[in-house]
Amino acid sequence: MVRFTNIGLRYPEGRGQWALSGLDFLLETGSFTWLLGPSGAGKSSVLGLMHLAVRPTAGRMEVLGQDVARMRRGALPGLRRRIGVVFQDYRLLPHLNAYENVALPLRIQGLTEQRLRADVTEMLRWVGLLERADAAPASLSGGEQQRLALARAVVARPALLVADEPTGNLDGAQARRVIALLREMHRLGTTVVVATHSEALPEEYPAPALRLEAGRLLSHG
Numbered sequence: 470m471v472r473f474t475n476i477g478l479r480y481p482e483g484r485g486q487w488a489l490s491g492l493d494f495l496l497e498t499g500s501f502t503w504l505l506g507p508s509g510a511g512k513s514s515v516l517g518l519m520h521l522a523v524r525p526t527a528g529r530m531e532v533l534g535q536d537v538a539r540m541r542r543g544a545l546p547g548l549r550r551r552i553g554v555v556f557q558d559y560r561l562l563p564h565l566n567a568y569e570n571v572a573l574p575l576r577i578q579g580l581t582e583q584r585l586r587a588d589v590t591e592m593l594r595w596v597g598l599l600e601r602a603d604a605a606p607a608s609l610s611g612g613e614q615q616r617l618a619l620a621r622a623v624v625a626r627p628a629l630l631v632a633d634e635p636t637g638n639l640d641g642a643q644a645r646r647v648i649a650l651l652r653e654m655h656r657l658g659t660t661v662v663v664a665t666h667s668e669a670l671p672e673e674y675p676a677p678a679l680r681l682e683a684g685r686l687l688s689h690g
């Protein structure tokens with residue numbers, strides 16, 4: 470569950486401008502939600518708040534049932550580990566191969582090679598990249614890198630998955646493949662939020678949508 474109550478966000482370097490203001494919404498556990506709006510509307514900012522990269526300037530935010538402002542700072546990493554993120558620019562580690570990129574979140578959790586191998590292999594197979602396990606990210610196509618980023622985001626079985634323009638640089642077939650994977654995560658019970666400026670995707674895959682404009686919520690439904 471994700472609940473925003475009168476959330477406002479002003480970036481320190483934002484010259485006093487509110488990037489987001491007065492946001493109120495509730496996303497139920499296990500829901501799939503589109504986050505829509507033109508460039509600069511605030512989609513990445515909303516996702517940044519949800520995955521705890523940014524703290525709200527105003528309002529109250531609950532993520533996975535936890536009131537983030539009231540949490541001890543020491544408890545934040547534990548909550549963060551339950552959130553998977555697919556970044557707009559993938560953020561794959563260039564010096565690690567595909568397998569190691571996916572293994573990383575599990576290594577950080579202290580899992581041994583023996584314990585993580587089955588999960589990493591399953592994830593690479595799920596996104597259709599098992600044959601490319603040894604490949605460097607730079608040698609993969611845009612669609613393959615996007616799917617690798619998705620495998621890394623979900624390998625630790627997050628309760629919440631947020632994806633920022635996950636089809637932004639992909640052609641129609643690749644985009645549909647990525648959306649099918651995101652929808653499968655939803656079907657398996659994960660709460661999924663997908664930001665896009667595309668109007669076509671939500672038409673093709675109808676689901677509730679948060680519609681933003683200039684940092685404000687236009688509609689939710």
Ligand SMILES: Nc1ncnc2c1ncn2[C@@H]1O[C@H](COP(=O)(O)OP(=O)(O)OP(=O)(O)O)[C@@H](O)[C@H]1O
Pocket residue numbers: 480481482483488506507508509510511512513514515666
């Ligand atoms: N780190 C930052 N510092 C200052 N201002 C920022 C920062 N990040 C975003 N902004 C501002 O916040 C507003 C919302 O930006 P945001 O990136 O969230 O929009 P977006 O809808 O995700 O856009 P896009 O589709 O282009 O990624 C914009 O006015 C932007 O300039």
